[in-house]
Amino acid sequence: MTPFLTRPELCGSFGAVASTHWLASGVGQAVMEQGGNAFDAAVAAGFALWVAEPHLNGPAGDAPIIISHARTGKQHVICGQGVSPAGASVGAYHALDLDEIPGTGHLAAVVPGAFDAWCLMLRDFGTWDFADVIAYAIFYAVQGVPVMPQMVATIASVESLFRDHWPENAKTFMPDGVVPAAGTLLRRPVLAETLKRLKDAAAGTTREERIDAVRHAWYDGFVAEAIDRFCRVPMMDSSGTPHAGFLRSTDLAAWRATLENPVSLQDGRYTVLKCGPWSQGPVFLQQLALMQGFDVAGMDPCGADFLHTVTECAKLAYADREAFYGDISDVPLATLLSASYNDARRTQVGERASLELRPGRPDGRVPESGFLPTSRGDGRIASGVGEPTVSNMGVTKGDTCHVDVVDAEGNMVSATPSGGWLQSAPVIPELGFGLGSRAQMFSLRTGHPNVLAPRKRPRTTLTPSFALKDGKPWMAFGTPGGDQQDQWSFIFYMRMTRFGMNTQQAIEAPSFHSEHWPGSFWPHDAHPARLVVEGRFGTDVVDDLRNRGHDVVVGGDWSEGRLSAIRREADGRLYAGANPRGMQGYAVAR
Numbered sequence: 311m312t313p314f315l316t317r318p319e320l321c322g323s324f325g326a327v328a329s330t331h332w333l334a335s336g337v338g339q340a341v342m343e344q345g346g347n348a349f350d351a352a353v354a355a356g357f358a359l360w361v362a363e364p365h366l367n368g369p370a371g372d373a374p375i376i377i378s379h380a381r382t383g384k385q386h387v388i389c390g391q392g393v394s395p396a397g398a399s400v401g402a403y404h405a406l407d408l409d410e411i412p413g414t415g416h417l418a419a420v421v422p423g424a425f426d427a428w429c430l431m432l433r434d435f436g437t438w439d440f441a442d443v444i445a446y447a448i449f450y451a452v453q454g455v456p457v458m459p460q461m462v463a464t465i466a467s468v469e470s471l472f473r474d475h476w477p478e479n480a481k482t483f484m485p486d487g488v489v490p491a492a493g494t495l496l497r498r499p500v501l502a503e504t505l506k507r508l509k510d511a512a513a514g515t516t517r518e519e520r521i522d523a524v525r526h527a528w529y530d531g532f533v534a535e536a537i538d539r540f541c542r543v544p545m546m547d548s549s550g551t552p553h554a555g556f557l558r559s560t561d562l563a564a565w566r567a568t569l570e571n572p573v574s575l576q577d578g579r580y581t582v583l584k585c586g587p588w589s590q591g592p593v594f595l596q597q598l599a600l601m602q603g604f605d606v607a608g609m610d611p612c613g614a615d616f617l618h619t620v621t622e623c624a625k626l627a628y629a630d631r632e633a634f635y636g637d638i639s640d641v642p643l644a645t646l647l648s649a650s651y652n653d654a655r656r657t658q659v660g661e662r663a664s665l666e667l668r669p670g671r672p673d674g675r676v677p678e679s680g681f682l683p684t685s686r687g688d689g690r691i692a693s694g695v696g697e698p699t700v701s702n703m704g705v706t707k708g709d710t711c712h713v714d715v716v717d718a719e720g721n722m723v724s725a726t727p728s729g730g731w732l733q734s735a736p737v738i739p740e741l742g743f744g745l746g747s748r749a750q751m752f753s754l755r756t757g758h759p760n761v762l763a764p765r766k767r768p769r770t771t772l773t774p775s776f777a778l779k780d781g782k783p784w785m786a787f788g789t790p791g792g793d794q795q796d797q798w799s800f801i802f803y804m805r806m807t808r809f810g811m812n813t814q815q816a817i818e819a820p821s822f823h824s825e826h827w828p829g830s831f832w833p834h835d836a837h838p839a840r841l842v843v844e845g846r847f848g849t850d851v852v853d854d855l856r857n858r859g860h861d862v863v864v865g866g867d868w869s870e871g872r873l874s875a876i877r878r879e880a881d882g883r884l885y886a887g888a889n890p891r892g893m894q895g896y897a898v899a900r
Contacts, residue, residue, distance in 0.1 A: 374774055
């Protein structure tokens with residue numbers, strides 16, 4: 311029996327866009343209708359998301375991207391994850407009497423990476439000028455976007471912070487002096503002027519020169535200078551004390567987005583591609599390697615056996631993420647993805663829920679001392695279900711966007727922009743947006759692979775996904791959700807490849823996530839055996855899981871994930887789906 315869906319799986323051949331906000335999807339499709347390719351469309355959609363979802367991303371955030379270029383047949387990672395400032399070190403934070411990097415404010419800022427990632431993709435793979443793709447974001451910044459209920463809730467949760475400590479945020483996001491009502495238009499006049507200045511900076515005789523001129527204006531020009539000045543002014547952060555920041559214009563000038571090779575794992579006729587271990591991306595592949603040893607197709611895709619097995623494999627994979635991933639040269643990734651390693655690790659999956667965090671010993675490596683966490687449970691941040699989860703000090707767990715684009719030629723984009731949240735950083739008065747707070751993901755424990763060091767990438771949770779089928783580009787997919795991203799997207803992928811669900815069915819099927827390991831966001835709490843499930847799972851499934859030792863928390867019926875995906879089959883037909891949760895994500899196709 312075909313399950314009821316809230317919306318159909320879309321089918322087309324000209325082009326498709328799926329994202330976390332209908333405005334971004336509409337912008338992307340409009341670009342392709344006017345002759346742009348998938349890369350042009352993704353950049354325009356990404357810029358539009360700054361205005362449409364400012365509580366989920368911003369101009370100074372981060373954006374890892376996976377692309378497939380139809381003409382060359384090659385896949386690339388575009389690293390839009392910025393690095394820590396040159397002046398940031400473990401000693402520098404300890405000198406401020408901090409044993410963790412705050413989750414908000416200047417001290418959490420890294421070099422803004424999203425802007426250059428979008429510009430690099432536009433220059434090297436797109437066909438449009440910067441002025442063309444930025445026009446949509448300028449339009450919405452001037453005319454305003456409808457305020458979504460989620461944005462209202464986010465602003466309301468930090469209203470006192472804005473009023474008492476971050477007045478420019480209050481001016482920007484509470485323009486009438488009160489939290490805006492859902493459905494009202496929010497205009498961003500200062501941001502609009504910044505975007506117009508960038509557009510005016512696009513001078514040059516060729517398209518590539520004009521785009522590089524804009525990059526220069528951001529990383530060597532007026533944007534970098536404004537960031538430098540503002541970071542020297544102490545501002546309140548989640549430590550409860552105002553601090554100046556370490557980020558300087560020289561840090562921006564020294565960094566640019568890069569092209570990298572994705573990491574991959576063969577899965578029968580499929581191959582899954584992810585970003586490297588400077589992200590959490592390979593944890594998807596580790597879960598897949600572990601699950602390949604189970605008869606998944608023989609399970610009920612919404613049954614207790616499936617939930618238990620996926621969760622126990624996730625615990626092992628994420629324990630390795632915590633112990634061994636980071637922006638370092640010697641992550642033992644080949645071993646972590648090898649059949650022999652995962653055959654041995656798979657024996658640790660038992661009939662009962664594990665209460666321990668059990669990293670392996672790839673190549674004989676031992677996790678650094680102090681690795682094993684405890685559940686603090688001190689109430690510093692809520693452990694709510696779904697998104698957003700924001701404390702009254704602006705601390706955010708996992709708020710992000712996602713956009714997928716595929717055009718008729720077979721160019722494909724999977725991008726997960728995030729950071730620069732309205733609730734997590736003070737707005738720069740000259741620019742109309744705040745900085746990112748990704749530095750909170752660094753460890754300050756010497757010897758940890760993700761320990762802070764100058765000009766190093768934090769191990770980001772941002773993790774777009776891509777898959778090949780029979781060696782040919784097949785699907786771009788992903789979701790917001792912090793540590794949950796490579797859980798929800800993995801569950802989605804398994805339900806498609808093992809159970810034959812279509813894109814929309816796999817998105818809408820009830821989902822779940824574990825909170826067993828330490829979270830990537832400040833204050834890095836762990837909740838051993840915690841398993842959060844949507845309310846649509848039957849009571850028999852919940853009871854079975856609890857009998858196996860899982861600490862089951864039942865959330866709302868539609869509370870897990872904001873997935874979107876587009877797949878391209880061998881006949882050239884495109885199939886797109888987007889998440890109904892939150893009444894915001896949308897897919898379009900023709």
